[in-house]
Amino acid sequence: MSTEDNKHSFDTQRIHAGYHSQEHNNSVHVPIYQTAAFDLLSTERAGRLMRFEELGYTYSRMANPTLSVLEKRVAALDGATGSIALASGMAAVSYALLNAGEGGRIIAAAQIYGGTYDAYKRLYPTLGMQIDLLKNVNDLDEIRSLIKNDTKALFIESISNPVNAIADIQAIADLVHEYGIPLIVDNSIATPYLLNPFNYGADIVVYSATKALSGHGSVIGGLILESDKFNWAEGRHPQFTQKVHAYGGRSALETFPDYPFVARIRSFYLALLGATLSPFDAYLILQGIETLSERVKKQNDSALQIATYLSKHPKVAWVSHPALPGSKYKALTDKYLPKGAGGIFSFELKGKEEDMNTFIESLKLFSYHPNIGDTRSLVINAARITHHELTEEERIAIDIPLGTIRLSIGLEDVNDLIADLEQAMR
Missing domain, CATH: 3.40.640.10 (Type I PLP-dependent aspartate aminotransferase-like (Major domain))
Structure with missing residues (x-):
């Protein structure tokens, strides 16, 4: 440099x-x-x-x-x-x-x-x-x-x-x-x-x-x-x-x-x-990298808005986003990440694994594949895909239950993404 x-x-x-x-x-x-x-x-x-x-x-x-x-x-x-x-x-x-x-x-x-x-x-x-x-x-x-x-x-x-x-x-x-x-x-x-x-x-x-x-x-x-x-x-x-x-x-x-x-x-x-x-x-x-700031800022803002929406949804069991008011990481987020905590977060639906699978397959705008940080919004069932190598005991020990759904928020309109999540949960 x-x-x-x-x-x-x-x-x-x-x-x-x-x-x-x-x-x-x-x-x-x-x-x-x-x-x-x-x-x-x-x-x-x-x-x-x-x-x-x-x-x-x-x-x-x-x-x-x-x-x-x-x-x-x-x-x-x-x-x-x-x-x-x-x-x-x-x-x-x-x-x-x-x-x-x-x-x-x-x-x-x-x-x-x-x-x-x-x-x-x-x-x-x-x-x-x-x-x-x-x-x-x-x-x-x-x-x-x-x-x-x-x-x-x-x-x-x-x-x-x-x-x-x-x-x-x-x-x-x-x-x-x-x-x-x-x-x-x-x-x-x-x-x-x-x-x-x-x-x-x-x-x-x-x-x-x-x-x-x-x-x-x-x-x-x-x-x-x-x-x-x-x-x-x-x-x-x-x-x-x-x-x-x-x-x-x-x-x-x-x-x-x-x-x-x-x-x-x-x-x-x-x-x-x-x-x-x-x-x-x-x-x-x-x-x-030339568009890094604009992309990450929008993904960050949209992710927090979507996490807030999901945290209030009756069909959602929990949401893990460190910038939410109830997060145990909120103080650390404020210290280290004043611009925001990124475009990635996880949540779990109430119900069985079959309900999660139906939800994922019902999404129209979220692409189902194992990547993050894309311009497209992505969804994955983490326990079965990105962390499938771990035993159930290992997963539970690091707070990844079977129903964990990871979202990577892209650059689409945030209201369209929320509408897509809503229709998939019906």
Whole structure:
């Protein structure tokens, strides 16, 4: 991120940050660099590139100019010192946790996206990393009790999917920093428009760019961002101070002092596992980011209006939206999310599962598919789809009963959406 980007407001950065047309043949739009590799020009320059003595492009699995603009733009929005774009949100979560947790343990919030929860159980233990589940993300005593000598990081969602638990990021960050542990925050639902976790002490921020960041349901992607506040040289993370031949005998921290976390992901996990975002997908995400503020603001406003309507409906058992007056997360929402709590929330109908299925199939405007943050409004029965990997006991423990219906509110007219919900409940 350039110092020039720092001078501008959020809405200017989302359109301009990280791109100068003069560096790209005066193209107004970011070009799609659809190439596998780049000319090394000379053997001397090639050697410098391989030793990371010069930064440049060699092979698109590692870096690509279109992706670089995306990385710089999102870094500017959150004030990050470094970022890396990846092929999916799950790749971003996995690479972030693996990079931090090598040879140790991760404390991880239980109220989380179902695919991430499944990775807790089935993926990370096979790779030598243990997960200690945090039942209540805001229980500082529980967090303290889970910290061990080999604890490497704490991972949470700023707004949990699908029950909208709001994390007290500042209090959590202050606690784990006492023990030399970094805080990793998945900020996919909030997006940089609603919340900047770095402002409250987060060390690493993860995004599924598939969701509201791109905003049109047309692309899969993810990003990892870092600040330069955490001291990776302390004893819990020797992987950042270890001398590596690929870095010319230097460590990741010595080679990339401002962004060792994402640089190590790029040169190790991305290089060897290869979850590379395509240039075309990076271009689509950039297009979506240009309208981020307008989209998220409308989705946020409509979601609260619809949640309020449902909370008063006689056929609705409960509504989980953190900005509603009765929510246990209302105070945290006011603190961290003054612009609003996003366009995602959950509720349950009174009755049986068959009644829920009939309701879903009766909707006309809400599309029934497993995504969020789209321009279209979406509905899903979370227990059967997004969290089907969890046992009934696991679901109940994180407040996802069988009847949980998740709505992702789009850009349609809010009165049309309410009318559609009303007719489906008749």
